[in-house]
Amino acid sequence: MSLSIGRLAKAADVKVPTIRFYEEIGLLPRAARTASDRRVYDQPAVQRLAFIRHARQLGFSVEAIRSLLDLSDQPDRPCEEANVLAAAQLSAVENKIAQLEVLRGELRRMVDAACHGRVSACRVIEVLSDHAHCEGHGSTPTNGGA
């Protein structure tokens, strides 16, 4: 039973252009094509894509996923490497959380002290201007939203 790229996208909950992108960078093998050049997929492709999607949600980089996929394609090899990748990812996530908790503290102090007057007396601006208010926080910024 074969699937179009759109159906694969729905089956694995990934957007269509993302699938093409994964093919381009070699995370997915080149898809077979119909006579009219449309991509055709089978059931294992859904598995593979779901694997990728899940790993991305867990924060694994594309390069890490590439290794993981290589590994899972060769079931007879020892799985040290997979364990190492998972452990590295865990510690990266733990670091990130620790960093964000520091930021959260600082932002909370800012927000709690929110002024209701003019900018000249604004705590938010003041805290941002004066780095002395905080201990050094980690390196990588967050890009939350705001």
Place this chain on the structure above:
Amino acid sequence: MSLSIGRLAKAADVKVPTIRFYEEIGLLPRAARTASDRRVYDQPAVQRLAFIRHARQLGFSVEAIRSLLDLSDQPDRPCEEANVLAAAQLSAVENKIAQLEVLRGELRRMVDAACHGRVSACRVIEVLSDHAHCEGHGSTPTNGGA
């Protein structure tokens, strides 16, 4: 007392190309130049750049910082807007933390179950393959490291 771009970079702990980049996108005003076209800065520039740097570390986007800077340039305006930006950033950080905590849980389970045999029996690979192991986690991935 004037500063070269390199000295400004050191004073505010920001890299030289980043300063040029900030000028290009209009976060910093165009710097005055010497006869030989080198940028020259003064003490207020250090303040402004430190402000930017600190806000970036707190995860504010460049657009948010632009607003914050506009605000701080006009001390007579009410500071509602700054409060709103800070609150938005705080909630973005809190969301991020919550998401990452879910991921941490899942990764911990993966790592704790680490196998010592062949990939065919590897818990890491298995968990990644089988999405049913986890409850849905939030949208944006982390890009920690790994």
Place this chain on the structure above:
DNA sequence: CTACATCCTCTAGTCACTAGAGGATCAAGC
């Protein structure tokens, strides 16, 4: 047969920088 959905490729944009080429200028030591 006519819409309209889906597909194709290709290019460019996102965010906040970072890296490097290729060349000019400056500051210190001799």
Place this chain on the structure above:
DNA sequence: GCTTGATCCTCTAGTGACTAGAGGATGTAG
């Protein structure tokens, strides 16, 4: 004065992981 090495200039391109859109071909339902 001269050399050496650091710093500066502009410009282009690359990062990661996609996303958006143009412009056109094909598939499918009524």
